[in-house]
Amino acid sequence: MRRPRSLLGANPPATVGVLVIAAATLVLPQVLSAPNLITYVTIGLATIVVAGLSLLMGFAGQVSLGQGAFYGFGAYSAAILAIHGWPPIIALVAAVVMTAAVAAAVGALLLRLEGHALAFGTLALQLIFLSVLSQTPSFSGGAIGLTNIPALTLGPIAISGYRSYAYFVWIVAAAVLLVSRNITRSRPGRGLRAMATSPSAASAAGVGVVSYKLRDFALSAAYAGLAGAIYAFFLAYISPDAFSVMLSIEFVIMVVVGGLGTVSGAFVGAAVVTIVAQVLTSLGTGPSLPAQLPNVLSEGVYALILITLLRLMPDGVVGLASRLTKRLVRAKLERRATLRPAAGTVTGPVLAPATVETDGAHAARADGDTVPSRGGRAGGAT
Amino acid sequence: MLQLERLVKTFGVVRAVDGVSLSVDAGELRGLIGPNGAGKSTLFSLVAGHLRPEAGSINFEGRRIERLRPAARARLGIAITFQTVHLFRGMTTLENVMVGAHSWTNHEFVEAALRLPRHFREEPKIRERARGAVARTGLEPWADVPAESLPLGRQRALQIARALCGNPKLLLLDEPAAGLRGEERRELSELLARLCEEGFTMLLVEHDIGFVSRVAHRITVLDMGRVIAEGSPAEVRASEAVIVAYLGSVPADDGATSR
Known part of the structure; x- marks a missing residue:
């Protein structure tokens, strides 16, 4: 089943899409104003976190309300190491490794829980993280936070200023999305996807479900830790306020908006929610308005988004788009199939030559059945 | 045995x-x-x-x-098929069958993420074995359609193909x-x-x-x-x-x- 290779690779629309996005990421930092550049960097950081959380929610089928804690853990680890004289880039890498290690250790216990219990367990993790911060002022700066975080340098290149961060963050985000894509399209990725709909069949096929869940959890934490570490260098100042429970909830909403388990969904979700949050903040901030208004407003709107999405498009914006394209393609195929008898299109003798006729009938049935049957047939899985 | x-x-x-x-x-x-x-x-x-x-x-x-x-x-x-069909929804028939190869392959997250050599050694073998199992169970015409859209008889065949892909x-x-x-x-x-x-x-x-x-x-x-x-x-x-x-x-x- 080898497809002919064109200049644009195996999948021309995807290649064009990647080229357009690459061009946009090259040009945008040059044209955006300073406040917009901050938003742009924020979206990039959120994309990294959401890509990881999406691997966890979409594949292991687990919700983490503690991603903000891993984000914060990465930020604090990088900041503390860099302040203590570690070369910033080493501090950044160490922060990612430490976050993954902590997640693996905590996950070994926490992942005995499932569903809502796990969500609350991770939420507890976030609260513990925040209270540890407030109890260790000498180390973490307490409520005041850490200042004087050194600038990030990559050998001779110093990354400073919004514009260079705009490039740096998106290079990292692209690398992270590539890693996600590589994982989903390979043995471990298939194992994860299998686990999401039928853990018992996955384990019977040889997928070590427990260890896969743990690795997935650690990986998603590593993504969050990476984004957090970059965030610390970007702002050069971090405090506990930046890692509130609300941040974790925002990440979950981004995943839901973008669509579970899709690589492009991470970016869409991060972008949409970040921009909505900015708009709400600017709407809610004014000379005569109460100071809490932006928070109240965004909480209300998040709740509304979450409920609406889960009711109307459970697989997110990207899922909705791909469902629509699939429906169009299928309509086209069906129109073609009606012009030709189905039995003739079935390839090869199946179990016995005499069965080809029946198989043709099945093929037609299978086509007709694809639209509504989301696991509806045969009792489905689990 | x-x-x-x-x-x-x-x-x-x-x-x-x-x-x-x-x-x-x-x-x-x-x-x-x-x-x-x-x-x-x-x-x-x-x-x-x-x-x-x-x-x-x-x-x-x-x-x-x-x-x-x-x-x-x-x-x-040891490979099994279930009484109530257990499919991996959202994956094609071929992908479902490929999951069966977990039992005799080893490349892990890091190797897949960074596309290390073992990934390239194992992936073609997995695909080849899965295609073989799909052919033996008469599922070739459905290889690239979502598994949940198959008729029941084919879903049962898919479970057998997945088991066979495990080289049991x-x-x-x-x-x-x-x-x-x-x-x-x-x-x-x-x-x-x-x-x-x-x-x-x-x-x-x-x-x-x-x-x-x-x-x-x-x-x-x-x-x-x-x-x-x-x-x-x-x-x-x-x-x-x-x-x-x-x-x-x-x-x-x-x-x-x-x-």
Whole structure:
């Protein structure tokens, strides 16, 4: 089943899409104003976190309300190491490794829980993280936070200023999305996807479900830790306020908006929610308005988004788009199939030559059945 | 190849499996039948690893496996198909089958993420083996469609393809014919016969005595968690204990009357 290779690779629309996005990421930092550049960097950081959380929610089928804690853990680890004289880039890498290690250790216990219990367990993790911060002022700066975080340098290149961060963050985000894509399209990725709909069949096929869940959890934490570490260098100042429970909830909403388990969904979700949050903040901030208004407003709107999405498009914006394209393609195929008898299109003798006729009938049935049957047939899985 | 010795599994006060011993030779297609509630499915789950016995042992190729997780048993060469079809939704038929290759491949997250050599060594083998399994089970026309859109008979074939992709030595089939119509049933028994010729060892749990009689070499009959008969299909069907326990008053003339 080898497809002919064109200049644009195996999948021309995807290649064009990647080229357009690459061009946009090259040009945008040059044209955006300073406040917009901050938003742009924020979206990039959120994309990294959401890509990881999406691997966890979409594949292991687990919700983490503690991603903000891993984000914060990465930020604090990088900041503390860099302040203590570690070369910033080493501090950044160490922060990612430490976050993954902590997640693996905590996950070994926490992942005995499932569903809502796990969500609350991770939420507890976030609260513990925040209270540890407030109890260790000498180390973490307490409520005041850490200042004087050194600038990030990559050998001779110093990354400073919004514009260079705009490039740096998106290079990292692209690398992270590539890693996600590589994982989903390979043995471990298939194992994860299998686990999401039928853990018992996955384990019977040889997928070590427990260890896969743990690795997935650690990986998603590593993504969050990476984004957090970059965030610390970007702002050069971090405090506990930046890692509130609300941040974790925002990440979950981004995943839901973008669509579970899709690589492009991470970016869409991060972008949409970040921009909505900015708009709400600017709407809610004014000379005569109460100071809490932006928070109240965004909480209300998040709740509304979450409920609406889960009711109307459970697989997110990207899922909705791909469902629509699939429906169009299928309509086209069906129109073609009606012009030709189905039995003739079935390839090869199946179990016995005499069965080809029946198989043709099945093929037609299978086509007709694809639209509504989301696991509806045969009792489905689990 | 597979020896069960005095296996016991209780649920509350019910002894679902009550001291079952049974031995399956390499290359054998063994049928396991019994009326509803006889303990067939429990016994199946004990061998597959989804349940653990309270007493007794399971030996597979000379190794004690009764405490191993299902994934570890898969790695030893035991593959299963489920009574209620378990598909991986959102994945194509071919991808579903490829998952079966987990038991004999090893590349992990880091190797996949960074596209290290072992990923490139294993992926083509997985794909090739999966395509082979898809072809053997007659699923080629459906290879690239979402698995959940297949008709029931094909979904059952997919479960077998997924099991075959695991390169198993022992195939455990839990009521693979349930819900299939005449034609699909015949295709399934032909497939099982062919796998048998290729040397696969199979344990076939079935409710339908007619179907088992056509394909199995030997049949073990369970009732109330105990083995009440064992022998060739003809011997088993002639056994008075079996007729009383399993068929009640229905005469055992041929498969057509059993369903």
